[in-house]
Amino acid sequence: MDWDFLKTARPSNRVTATFAGVLLAAACLMQSAGAADNRDFVFGVPIDPTEEWALFSGGRMYDKWWEALGTEEPKETHPAYPAAGKQKGATTWRCKECHGWDYKGAAGAYSSGGRFTGIKGVDKMSGTEPGKIAALLRAKPHGYTAKQIPDDALGRLALFISKGQHDANAYIDPATKKAKGNIERGRKLYQGVCAACHGFDGKLLNFGDDKKPEFVGTTAVENPWESLHKIRNGQPAAPMPAWRAFDIQNAVDVLTYSQTLPVK
Ligand code: HEC
Ligand code: HEC
Known part of the structure; x- marks a missing residue:
């Protein structure tokens, strides 16, 4: 890598x-x-875990949980993934694939296009008791096994659904995709933190490939909901910090500045 x-x-x-x-x-x-x-940060559990840690650990599982956990990647398409959907294989097991990076499912950014499934969001489950959410993930239509997501990890994912979601529309205009933060504040935060790994122009790490490069700027412009989720929760299997312990406005400001960085 x-x-x-x-x-x-x-x-x-x-x-x-x-x-x-x-x-x-x-x-x-x-x-x-x-x-x-730093496998400890990526896969480990702190001796004295905080709720913030549990929340971002769960948030990283909302993505490729097998990468976040180091468990086996699914091969078949998820049985609940709609036949009319355009995706197949492992990606159809990611929570975000059916419920969206904005947590709003068919009522949000996945209301049309190649990621459309027609499935509802998880946003209405904010505040629901995590035990109930965990049970729902073991049952149909989800059917996640303990081999795929062990109980303790599932508890953190359920906690994330219960207490870790933000209302994306409050921070990102769904029509224009523009983040609603403060560019100048974001520039300071970006240059002091993100640039250490991503470079001042965001091009030091390429999440895509040479043909279709994807940088901090690219994701921020094309999929600001994914960026915001990742700034707050980190990236599965990567030593990328999670900003949960800071007020969300910091993440929104960084996102707003990131939207000014080069996309290719
Ligand atoms: C292949 C598609 C698919 C994937 C992947 C998926 N879900 Fe779901 N999920 C559904 C469907 C379909 C429903 C609606 C079930 C119903 O209403 O009977 C649902 C419902 C839910 C609900 C209840 C929402 C509500 O308001 O009732 C939660 C919470 C949830 N999913 C969480 C998750 C999490 C967390 C993950 C990742 C581990 C996940 N889902 C992955 C298809 C999926
Ligand atoms: C300690 C190093 C480090 C820092 C600091 C860091 N990141 Fe990352 N970030 C990473 C790594 C490593 C990846 C994964 C790269 C990969 O998968 O190729 C990543 C991935 C990402 C992604 C995923 C994009 C995608 O499309 O998958 C985004 C967005 C991102 N970082 C934004 C930021 C922002 C904004 C900041 C500052 C708040 C930041 N990062 C700080 C290391 C870091």
Whole structure:
């Protein structure tokens, strides 16, 4: 993957001639202990978990939960995925595929186009007791097994549905896709945080491929609902921070600035 550089601590940059040997040995030790690749953040559970952690852990499962959890990727199309739908295979098992990045299903951004399923959103379940939501995910039409999403993880996903959703229309104009934040504030936040991994122009990491590149700017313009979800919850299987502990306005401001970055 092209974000491998994040896994590599780079103390060698700081190594001076005098201490080179000692520091290099220390760096190698750190790396062999796996300290640098941060699997702990990506797949681990904190010793003293906070509700914010549980919520963004659940939020990452709303996407490719098998990547978020390191479980097996489904091969067949989900039995509840409508025959008329245009997707097939693993993606039809993602919550977002049937319920949308804006959580509004057929009443939101997936009301038409290649992602249309006609299925309702999950937004009406905000405030529902997580146990009820978890039960619904084990039953038909969902049928997620404990092998796919173990009980503790399912609990966090259910908590996300119950307490972790935002009202996308309050932050993104559904007609124009324009985010409603403060560009100048977003520029400061972006340059101080996001740029560390994505570069000042957002082009350092390519989520697409050479032919059809996809950068921070591309996603922000084409699918601002996905961007907002990911800024708040992080990205499955990636050491991407989650901004849940900050007021949502920060994420909205960053998104608003991201919409000014290059799309290709
Ligand atoms: C293949 C399509 C599909 C996928 C994928 C899917 N769902 Fe659903 N979901 C449905 C359908 C269809 C319903 C409506 C069932 C009904 O009304 O009887 C539903 C209903 C729900 C509801 C209840 C909404 C309400 O207001 O009654 C919740 C909550 C929910 N899904 C959560 C999830 C979560 C979380 C995931 C991911 C783990 C997920 N769903 C994945 C098809 C899907
Ligand atoms: C510590 C490094 C790091 C930081 C800081 C970071 N990201 Fe990321 N981000 C990643 C990685 C790694 C990925 C996954 C890249 C991939 O899958 O190719 C990612 C993925 C994304 C995606 C997913 C896009 C898609 O289409 O799948 C978006 C959007 C994004 N980042 C936006 C941001 C924004 C905005 C910020 C600042 C709030 C930010 N990131 C901060 C590392 C980071």
